[in-house]
Amino acid sequence: DQQVKQNSPSLSVQEGRISILNCDYTNSMFDYFLWYKKYPAEGPTFLISISSIKDKNEDGRFTVFLNKSAKHLSLHIVPSQPGDSAVYFCAASATRHDKIIFGKGTRLHILP
Amino acid sequence: DAGITQSPRYKITETGRQVTLMCHQTWSHSYMFWYRQDLGHGLRLIYYSAAADITDKGEVPDGYVVSRSKTENFPLTLESATRSQTSVYFCASSESWQGAGEQYFGPGTRLTVT
Numbered sequence: 001d002q003q004v005k006q007n008s009p010s011l012s013v014q015e016g017r018i019s020i021l022n023c024d025y026t027n028s029m030f031d032y033f034l035w036y037k038k039y040p041a042e043g044p045t046f047l048i049s050i051s052s053i054k055d056k057n058e059d060g061r062f063t064v065f066l067n068k069s070a071k072h073l074s075l076h077i078v079p080s081q082p083g084d085s086a087v088y089f090c091a092a093s094a095t096r097h098d099k100i101i102f103g104k105g106t107r108l109h110i111l112p
Numbered sequence: 113d114a115g116i117t118q119s120p121r122y123k124i125t126e127t128g129r130q131v132t133l134m135c136h137q138t139w140s141h142s143y144m145f146w147y148r149q150d151l152g153h154g155l156r157l158i159y160y161s162a163a164a165d166i167t168d169k170g171e172v173p174d175g176y177v178v179s180r181s182k183t184e185n186f187p188l189t190l191e192s193a194t195r196s197q198t199s200v201y202f203c204a205s206s207e208s209w210q211g212a213g214e215q216y217f218g219p220g221t222r223l224t225v226t
Contacts (some may be wrong), residue, residue: 004154034214043116043202043217044155089154099170100215102154 001026006094006103014111019077021106023090026071029031030092034100035064035075038087047088048075085110117201118218119156125193126226132219133188143206144186145170145215146178148199154203161186181187193225 013019023033031052036044050064051071052059052065057064063076077084090103113207125131135144146158147204157170159178175197186205190197191200200222204215 016199041219043219045217046214049214091154092157099160102156104152104154 003030004101004103006088008091009104010107010108010109012109012111015082016079018110019075019080019084019110020076020109021053021077021088021090023073023075023103024071024090024109027092027094027101028047028071029094030101031095032093033066033073034091034093036064036089036091038089038100038105042065043047043091044089053064077089080108082110084108115203116203116205116216116218118201118221120221121219122222123173124224124226126212127195129193131193131223132200133190133203133223135218137184137203137205137211139205139207139216140183142183142217143205143208143215144180144184145206146176146188147202148172148203149220158188158201160176164176168206170214190223193223195225197223198225199223212215216222 003026018099034045034049038044048059048062048064049065057068066073087105087107089105091100093100119134145160147155150156156172161180164183174191200220202220203218206215
């Protein structure tokens with residue numbers, strides 16, 4: 001029973017364009033969401049987070065949008081750069097004091 | 113070096129053997145976590161620790177044992193390795209409980225059980 005779903009295993013985007021990574025969740029109790037980025041042979045690194053009291057959070061080229069009614073969040077990267085090629089994990093927790101549930105990840109390829 | 117380190121980075125062991133994966137962090141973070149990453153799954157929590165001598169089970173604890181006698185170390189032991197435990201193992205630490213802020217991950221240990 002997957003509570004956090006990343007339905008696209010991979011995504012290819014031209015350098016300079018916008019990358020949009022999607023994530024759906026099933027547990028309506030989730031109220032805190034995070035994105036992690038992972039390069040090969042390295043551990044994941046925290047990218048950006050959002051709580052359910054917001055519908056948008058921005059950090060430089062990275063913006064996360066949350067649509068609570070649709071139980072959907074997305075990560076936008078603008079403009080996409082070669083160094084953005086990585087696996088991106090969406091994660092969620094029911095409260096900020098609960099365990100995190102990770103999605104399976106989406107591999108992003110930035111094409112030159 | 114400051115940060116979080118794991119050793120060994122690669123390990124091949126035989127079914128039935130005991131193997132210990134080491135994790136060391138230099139930030140004095142209270143919380144430490146062990147995850148495994150498998151194809152077709154995200155990161156799944158094995159065990160976590162809120163402080164020295166305090167540990168608890170995560171989502172997939174069976175077949176694993178942890179200890180935390182010192183704040184900076186959090187070893188994970190597979191008491192009798194099975195092929196299903198072939199995976200990449202990540203240790204992580206954070207100042208607060210995992211849902212409350214970012215976790216810092218180690219580089220991972222790739223374990224193969226033959």
